[in-house]
Amino acid sequence: LxxxxxxxxxxxxxxxxxxxxxxxxxxxxxxxxxxxxxxxxxxxxxxxxxxEIENGAGSIIPGLAAAQNTGTSPNDTNALIDWNFVTTPQTGAANRKIRYARGKTLGGSSGRHLMVYHRGTKGSYQKWPDAVGDSGYTWDNLLTYFKRSCFLTAPDTSKRNANGTVSYDPSSFDNSLAGPLQVSWPNWASPLSSWVVKGFTAIGINAASDVNSGSLNGSSWVSTTINPSDETRDSxxxxxxxxxxxxxxxxxxxxxxxxxxxxxxxxxxxxxxxxxxxxxxxxxxxxxxxxxxxxxxxxxxxxxxxxxxxxxxxxxxxxxxxxxxxxxxxWDHVMFGSVYPVGVVTATRLVTDTSAALEALAEFALQEGPLTAPGFGALAWEKLPADSRSTLSSQTLTALSTFPADWPEVECLALDGILGPWGSASDKNVSDGNSYGSVAAALVAPLSQGNVTITSADTSVAPVINPNFLTHPADAEVAVAAFKRARQVWQNINITVGPEYLPGPSVQTDAEILQFIRTSLVQVWHASSxxxxxxxxxxxxxxxxxxxxxxxxxxxxxxxxxxPILSPGHPxxxxxxxxxxxxxxxxxxx
Ligand SMILES: Cc1cc2nc3c(=O)[nH]c(=O)nc-3n(C[C@H](O)[C@H](O)[C@H](O)COP(=O)(O)OP(=O)(O)OC[C@H]3O[C@@H](n4cnc5c(N)ncnc54)[C@H](O)[C@@H]3O)c2cc1C
Missing domain, CATH: 3.50.50.60 (FAD/NAD(P)-binding domain)
Structure with a gap:
């Protein structure tokens, strides 16, 4: 090395x-x-x-990264590669102190993250030159630097499942610049994601043509920083x-x-x-x-x-x-969602069924199978549609109007596992023989803002991290509307094999939904600014x-x-x- x-x-x-x-x-x-x-x-x-030395396969193999102590409990740690920070009690999240993963390794959080790679929107980046008074930060000027950093490899259609056809624009990249960072698609397309994409379409979120050319609204099999030569993390x-x-x-x-x-x-x-x-x-x-x-x-x-x-x-x-x-x-994003047992195999099976795990490892040796992907495949972004907007207060609508027209408010993610409060590693698994899947929603136009301070002049003492998750009233209203969109996705796909697992059918009123969100939201680790x-x-x-x-x-x-701004999506x-x-x-x- x-x-x-x-x-x-x-x-x-x-x-x-x-x-x-x-x-x-x-x-x-x-x-x-x-x-x-x-x-x-x-x-x-x-x-x-x-x-690679300090945490081995758990960091290198994309499918293991998701399981690597990314939970919210202060006990769900991985001291080998993480700073193990914990937030202050979050009033917007049922007063929970939430562990906040951060990479402590060469590569930093790129040695720790979930490998999603895409860019924000033209309108969101325009906020940058507006804030800093420098036209060097317009989308057109930034595109040079996005392109310079990375190298695109087309999806391997001989290995990806046919149900995971990717739509993308190769001209968003410039391989003649030979950027060092590998961008590609995993050699596996999650069956759950392929169903959820159908659900997105059914609720009006159509396929996006590309997520790297300055536009996000729509669904996508998202590109990742996975090295296509061996299907390992590229940091x-x-x-x-x-x-x-x-x-x-x-x-x-x-x-x-x-x-x-x-x-x-x-x-x-x-x-x-x-x-x-x-x-x-x-x-x-x-x-x-x-x-x-x-x-x-x-x-x-x-x-x-x-x-x-x-x-x-x-x-x-x-x-x-x-x-x-x-x-x-x-600035930061939060995520929460609706979970069902499903009739397609998801990552929960890999954790609870040894033979499925061994099979996945054998497939990975051939650079195939679920471990080549970081636990999901399809993402989608939208501005809330008219019927959702009609549930928002005028104050919230006014607050949201400060975001440009192409800045989505909600990101939906198909997750191959259980998205709950992740209070412990076992929170992610149920040993009942079923596979579980989640449709998650994340707030990508948040109005709550947090802060960081110190209690010591010594950098060995952790900083005090207060993201203020979901403290702005508009965020709370959008969160409820976004959660209902996640449920609508499920209602339009026929793969569930039992009642909703989380939060469960009894959670119906806005107040009940918001309470569930506050007790279960997790961070997406996108803090900035x-x-x-x-x-x-x-x-x-x-x-x-x-x-x-x-x-x-x-x-x-x-x-x-x-x-100066946290652009929508993954940073x-x-x-x-x-x-x-x-x-x-x-x-x-x-
Ligand atoms: C679990 C997780 C999943 C994520 N998933 C995604 C994703 O899928 N897609 C995406 O786009 N983004 C994702 N992110 C966010 C993304 O990884 C970060 O926004 C980004 O990596 C931050 O980069 P950075 O350079 O600002 O900081 P970092 O990459 O965190 O680098 C900071 C570095 O400084 C070092 N350091 C800190 N203090 C000291 C000190 N006093 N002395 C010496 N060294 C020090 C740290 O060890 C670290 O190496 C994720 C993050 C996490 C944690």
Whole structure:
């Protein structure tokens, strides 16, 4: 995996041109791009190591990823590859403290996530240049960077089931750019998904022609970051970092915790780190670039003296620059749904039936079967239709009208398993011999906003994460309407083999549905915007449109925390895009 020449020497203070803090999704992408210049040196500081070594098949095989401790219980942990964060009690979610998965590994959350790859909508991205005052962020300009990061492989129709025909537009990609990240479709199309697609059509959600060209309304067999050469996870580590290690002098400081960004006269000059208890400094001749993710980038800023003044002063942290927006403006999606026993085989069988699991493993050895897919296949997006809208209050309709016309409000997902509160690993399984399936709904135009703060000046103490899930009244109304859409899908497909399992037929009134949603919602792990990009006159902005932190020099933040908006759907494409864009800015001296 790691060439010896790419290993940083832990414990010895050193200097590089660019010091990258966080070897995650965006981190390894920008590190690899900068290291491509043989005239500069790049060091990456990452708190953990390689997920292939530390967690093995559970991280590598797409079908096992979904089962990897992604539940909501604080006990449902995987300390090998996860930070094991837990939110504050969520008033909008029945006061539950919800465990929030985050990758602690080279690759970061791209070594942990469920591999869905698609892009947001043109109208949603237009909010970005509007917010930051830079036309470089229009869809047309961003498309270059989306394309640069990845390489598309067409579905293998000899291996995918005939019921899973994919519709896509190859011109949304440009393979001549040879982007490192593999985008493809699994060699398996879930039977549940193929039925649910019929259900989507029956309720008025037709097939989308493509989900990577700036439009989302409709259903799709969604593209994934799965390497088609062996049907394994492709992360920023297996794509960008592996390529950089083979061709550049990039240095990786693994198992190394960033403790503080160091400043002299408001100029960032390095990072204080520890590796196995040894503390030393990695200095930057040019820039420190922070990509510790949506929870820990604001944490590192605050412990280093950049953030809300009152918070820092209360912890005895010397203020370098007061920026009240650090840790604020958090956007996120939540998900909930309706579950049935079904007459097609789903992933629940793999967990409860040993012979089915062994068969799936044997198929995976041939790069076929359900383990090549991350637990689902079809997704759909929509603005709620007229009959659903008629149930919403005028306040909610007014709030929703702030989103552009092409920004869907609801995402529906066909999940090959049980979507419940996921309070424990066993919550996902029922050993009654049935297969179970879920039609999930996620809020992708949320109005609730959360925040992140600190209670310690030490980055080893977890940040305080408060997503404020479902606290905005409009979100609660949309959630009920979205849940009813999920139920409508089931009513239009004939594969159920028993009554609704969750929440169950007795849950009927809006109040009962909302209570079920509050007690069962799970996160989709899409948090963003806690160090939001904006204009200099925006007091809540943390970075400018070149990702430079306001009020200091030689410091940028370039991960999901800087998105001024969370575009609808799944955000990893944006993480690679922003890394490519800012790498370009840096190379061109912006
Ligand atoms: C379970 C799960 C499923 C998901 N599914 C999908 C999906 O299917 N599709 C999709 O598009 N998105 C998905 N997401 C969201 C997506 O993965 C994230 O939005 C994205 O990866 C975030 O990238 P990032 O670069 O901002 O942060 P990360 O990739 O999380 O990187 C941050 C890095 O910084 C490191 N770090 C943090 N603090 C320190 C420190 N003090 N010192 C050293 N290193 C540090 C971390 O270990 C990590 O490697 C999912 C996320 C999760 C957790």
């Amino acid at each position: 790691l060439g010896v020449t790419n290993l940083g020497a832990p414990g010895i203070s050193c200097t590089h041109d660019y010091v990258i803090v966080g070897g995650g999704t965006s981190g390894l992408a920008i590190a690899a791009r900068l290291a491509g210049n043989p005239l500069v040196t790049v060091a990456v500081i990452e708190a953990a190591g390689f997920y 920023s580590q297996t794509s960008f970092l592996d390529a950089a290690m083979a061709t550049t002098s990039i240095k990786i400081y693994q198992q190394t915790m960033a403790k503080k960004i160091l400043f002299k006269n408001r100029v960032a000059y390095g990072v204080l780190v520890t590796t196995f208890g040894i503390t030393y400094t990695i200095s930057a001749r040019k820039e420190v670039i922070l990509l510790a993710g949506v929870f820990q980038s604001p944490q590192l800023l605050m412990v280093s003296g950049i953030g809300p003044q009152a918070t820092m002063k209360s912890l005895g942290i010397t203020v370098i620059k007061g920026l009240p927006g650090v840790g604020q403006n958090m 806690t160090c939001a990009m904006g204009q200099a006159n925006d007091t809540m902005a943390v970075v400018d449109s070149t990702a430079k932190v306001f009020g200091v020099s030689n410091l940028r933040v370039v991960d999901a925390s800087i998105f 990893q494409s944006n993480c690679y895009m922003i890394a490519e864009k800012i790498a370009d800015d840096i190379k061109s001296g912006r």
